[in-house]
Amino acid sequence: MNLFPELKKRYSGDNLNAREAQRLAEFIAFGPVVFQTARILLKWGILDIIRDSDNGMTIDEVAKHTNISIYAAKCLMEAALCIGILFIDPETDRFKISKTGWFLINDPAVRVNIDFNHDVNYEGWFHLEESLKEGKPAGLKHFGDWPTVYEGLSSLPEQVQKSWFGFDHFYSDSSFPEALEIVFKKNKTRSLYDVGGNTGKWALQCVAYDNDVEVTILDLPQQIKLMETNTSGKEGANRIKGYGINLLEASAKFPKNETAPDAIWMSQFLDCFSMEEIVSILSIAKEAMGDNTRIYIMETLWDRQRFEPAAFCLTMTSLYFTAIANGNSKMYNTEDLAECIKKAGLEIEKIYDGLGQGHSIIKVKLINQ
Amino acid sequence: MNLFPELKKRYSGDNLNAREAQRLAEFIAFGPVVFQTARILLKWGILDIIRDSDNGMTIDEVAKHTNISIYAAKCLMEAALCIGILFIDPETDRFKISKTGWFLINDPAVRVNIDFNHDVNYEGWFHLEESLKEGKPAGLKHFGDWPTVYEGLSSLPEQVQKSWFGFDHFYSDSSFPEALEIVFKKNKTRSLYDVGGNTGKWALQCVAYDNDVEVTILDLPQQIKLMETNTSGKEGANRIKGYGINLLEASAKFPKNETAPDAIWMSQFLDCFSMEEIVSILSIAKEAMGDNTRIYIMETLWDRQRFEPAAFCLTMTSLYFTAIANGNSKMYNTEDLAECIKKAGLEIEKIYDGLGQGHSIIKVKLINQ
Numbered sequence: 001m002n003l004f005p006e007l008k009k010r011y012s013g014d015n016l017n018a019r020e021a022q023r024l025a026e027f028i029a030f031g032p033v034v035f036q037t038a039r040i041l042l043k044w045g046i047l048d049i050i051r052d053s054d055n056g057m058t059i060d061e062v063a064k065h066t067n068i069s070i071y072a073a074k075c076l077m078e079a080a081l082c083i084g085i086l087f088i089d090p091e092t093d094r095f096k097i098s099k100t101g102w103f104l105i106n107d108p109a110v111r112v113n114i115d116f117n118h119d120v121n122y123e124g125w126f127h128l129e130e131s132l133k134e135g136k137p138a139g140l141k142h143f144g145d146w147p148t149v150y151e152g153l154s155s156l157p158e159q160v161q162k163s164w165f166g167f168d169h170f171y172s173d174s175s176f177p178e179a180l181e182i183v184f185k186k187n188k189t190r191s192l193y194d195v196g197g198n199t200g201k202w203a204l205q206c207v208a209y210d211n212d213v214e215v216t217i218l219d220l221p222q223q224i225k226l227m228e229t230n231t232s233g234k235e236g237a238n239r240i241k242g243y244g245i246n247l248l249e250a251s252a253k254f255p256k257n258e259t260a261p262d263a264i265w266m267s268q269f270l271d272c273f274s275m276e277e278i279v280s281i282l283s284i285a286k287e288a289m290g291d292n293t294r295i296y297i298m299e300t301l302w303d304r305q306r307f308e309p310a311a312f313c314l315t316m317t318s319l320y321f322t323a324i325a326n327g328n329s330k331m332y333n334t335e336d337l338a339e340c341i342k343k344a345g346l347e348i349e350k351i352y353d354g355l356g357q358g359h360s361i362i363k364v365k366l367i368n369q
Numbered sequence: 370m371n372l373f374p375e376l377k378k379r380y381s382g383d384n385l386n387a388r389e390a391q392r393l394a395e396f397i398a399f400g401p402v403v404f405q406t407a408r409i410l411l412k413w414g415i416l417d418i419i420r421d422s423d424n425g426m427t428i429d430e431v432a433k434h435t436n437i438s439i440y441a442a443k444c445l446m447e448a449a450l451c452i453g454i455l456f457i458d459p460e461t462d463r464f465k466i467s468k469t470g471w472f473l474i475n476d477p478a479v480r481v482n483i484d485f486n487h488d489v490n491y492e493g494w495f496h497l498e499e500s501l502k503e504g505k506p507a508g509l510k511h512f513g514d515w516p517t518v519y520e521g522l523s524s525l526p527e528q529v530q531k532s533w534f535g536f537d538h539f540y541s542d543s544s545f546p547e548a549l550e551i552v553f554k555k556n557k558t559r560s561l562y563d564v565g566g567n568t569g570k571w572a573l574q575c576v577a578y579d580n581d582v583e584v585t586i587l588d589l590p591q592q593i594k595l596m597e598t599n600t601s602g603k604e605g606a607n608r609i610k611g612y613g614i615n616l617l618e619a620s621a622k623f624p625k626n627e628t629a630p631d632a633i634w635m636s637q638f639l640d641c642f643s644m645e646e647i648v649s650i651l652s653i654a655k656e657a658m659g660d661n662t663r664i665y666i667m668e669t670l671w672d673r674q675r676f677e678p679a680a681f682c683l684t685m686t687s688l689y690f691t692a693i694a695n696g697n698s699k700m701y702n703t704e705d706l707a708e709c710i711k712k713a714g715l716e717i718e719k720i721y722d723g724l725g726q727g728h729s730i731i732k733v734k735l736i737n738q
Contacts, residue, residue: 001459011450012459014467021468022476023678024453027396028407028469029482030685033490035400036497037688043498071643072501075687075699078671081380082681084393090370090381098383099390100397107391113398121402122495128405129412132441274440302447309392312451316399318444319406330444 001335006308027083032122037079038104039114044068046076047101050086056094109357112170113313116320119163124324131323139323148326150272171300172268175356176202179267180209182352182361183296189262193218193254195247195285196269200231200240207236216241216255247281253288260290267298271321274328275340282344286366294349295364300357303333310358337362371703375677396452401491406448407473408483413437415445416470419455425463478726481539482682485689488532493693500692508692517695519641540669541637544725545571548636549578551721551730552665558631562587562623564616564654565638569600569609576605585610585624616650622657629659636667640690643697644709651713655735663718664733669726672702679727706731 041047049065050057063073080086085101124139131138146152183189190212194203197217206213217227221244231237243255264285270278302314318330352361410416418434419426432442449455454470493508500507515521552558559581563572566586575582590613600606612624633654639647671683687699721730
């Protein structure tokens with residue numbers, strides 16, 4: 001396994017002493033309520049008012065200022081003390097927020113993850129064991145009776161949708177500016193197939209980036225209609241075409257134009273499929289490629305993260321795919337996708353790292369081109 | 370707040386650097402699935418087979434040996450790597466268990482907590498916010514429509530009961546031998562009221578400890594019948610009496626014999642009540658006291674723990690009382706119980722620490738005796 005340096009440092013050795021390891025084991029054993037405590041402290045603004053206080057706050061003061069019972073304030077703040085979100089001056093009984101508390105308040109990634117994990121995942125993860133056994137998203141059933149979350153997305157409760165899209169967009173949007181540079185400036189791309197193009201968010205940026213760019217969005221037929229409504233009237237929309245396709249059908253074929261496209265774009269798309277399905281999708285894509293066509297696979301590869309907490313978030317997010325999304329996909333690492341690419345008879349030309357929140361782009365070509 | 374040394378060290382200062390604090394914030398944000406991952410790795414014996422291997426195991430080997438999909442093994446083991454349960458040799462892709470993994474397997478406290486938190490608490494803690502707001506155990510409702518868990522205990526699913534009692538007994542049983550020494554050897558006790566005596570487990574030990582000891586168990590009338598069945602025919606059972614009482618009724622009175630009892634015993638009992646209720650219960654007890662009567666309150670006081678992880682477990686367990694048990698009680702600290710004792714017009718004579726898994730006994734007397 002080829003781990004980036006910060007990951008190798010942390011994951012290739014046992015770096016806790018016995019006492020700290022025992023503490024971590026108990027921390028894990030109470031993980032669900034550690035999470036809920038932190039979430040409520042944030043949601044009720046308790047961390048904010050303690051941060052904004054001149055000299056910390058007592059339990060009674062917090063209860064009074066937030067209009068909750070002393071019992072509730074005591075339970076939350078004592079738990080927070082032991083979790084490491086707050087610390088105390090034992091002389092004055094005044095609590096202050098720790099650096100960890102500060103990150104809970106200020107780090108947008110942490111906030112997005114907390115909302116996503118409470119609204120979308122918490123209840124479903126109770127059924128993680130069943131999901132792993134059956135290869136089905138058993139945690140989705142309390143929302144509805146769909147085979148995958150994608151069919152149910154538009155029917156999910158409003159707050160659940162909000163947290164789902166908040167999570168999805170937070171991770172993708174910040175990578176688009178750098179991705180445009182790579183696809184259109186570092187490489188010569190005029191025609192692009194946007195596979196799983198969804199509402200056309202990326203396609204609109206492509207046609208706006210360069211007047212000569214033509215985009216064909218490939219997605220499920222019902223999705224293409226939504227995309228057309230969404231892009232209609234916007235700058236360059238006349239250079240965006242839709243092509244209805246179900247890539248899981250054996251007979252599926254990419255559109256065959258006079259010339260092969262310069263680029264085939266797949267962003268946060270392959271992580272929604274199993275490795276077998278990815279091989280099949282890449283094989284279908286291969287049929288539409290010419291010598292100069294390149295596939296650009298944009299993914300958050302967990303082994304290629306510069307900072308270790310990002311890798312942690314990604315391997316944990318895999319279990320959302322297991323229990324909620326579809327039961328058979330995950331956040332892959334380079335090795336997994338390289339295996340799929342090889343099995344599809346394709347070759348990696350180059351990997352661009354460090355886009356946005358931690359995306360990479362794998363540039364793929366036909367073998368020997 | 371009077372924290373024991375190890376707790377003061379950890380809770381009175383911010384002892385993480387910014388990078389570790391950010392990591393901890395994300396660890397908290399994924400707390401529920403960190404927990405489920407560890408639980409499944411344990412339950413499926415994956416940690417065991419990796420520990421027992423000569424030189425670690427690869428993902429494929431684990432999948433084969435445990436008869437699960439490679440996908441499932443990969444999701445679990447990659448997550449475990451980032452959590453710190455496993456580590457990897459990147460040259461060979463072989464995983465080994467870390468010290469944290471070792472504690473998950475071998476520390477009985479961790480195991481008991483994991484079972485309790487999955488079977489009894491996980492789903493209920495989703496409703497922690499509501500519970501704290503309303504002062505009611507809102508997380509209990511998916512089990513049944515009882516005001517507190519105690520009414521529902523005998524109707525809970527078998528596995529839930531097993532984990533509940535496993536947790537309850539693990540913490541109390543190990544303290545009984547030392548508690549007997551304190552109550553009967555260090556102090557002169559012949560007659561004892563066992564308040565909340567439940568099935569008579571402690572009472573049987575008392576009458577077996579000394580042939581002169583007489584015990585009266587005070588509990589709800591329906592509980593007394595169960596106790597009589599349970600103790601019937603056992604050694605010294607003729608020296609155990611039952612007395613039906615509901616201590617939350619304003620008119621409740623302890624039995625008044627010719628002489629006041631030497632001891633009033635309350636073990637893991639007061640943590641099931643709010644502080645207002647505790648004051649009332651102690652006031653009722655006070656009416657039955659003579660100059661030589663002592664109340665012995667045995668509790669796990671979170672501020673008096675020798676090892677910090679124990680304090681962590683206790684403040685987290687408070688949130689079981691909030692969301693599942695009754696909505697208004699908790700694991701108290703010395704300060705809280707001292708306040709109740711004072712309000713009831715009583716006085717602390719002595720505190721014995723360090724019994725079993727971390728119990729203390731607060732010995733209480735009438736003022737000026």
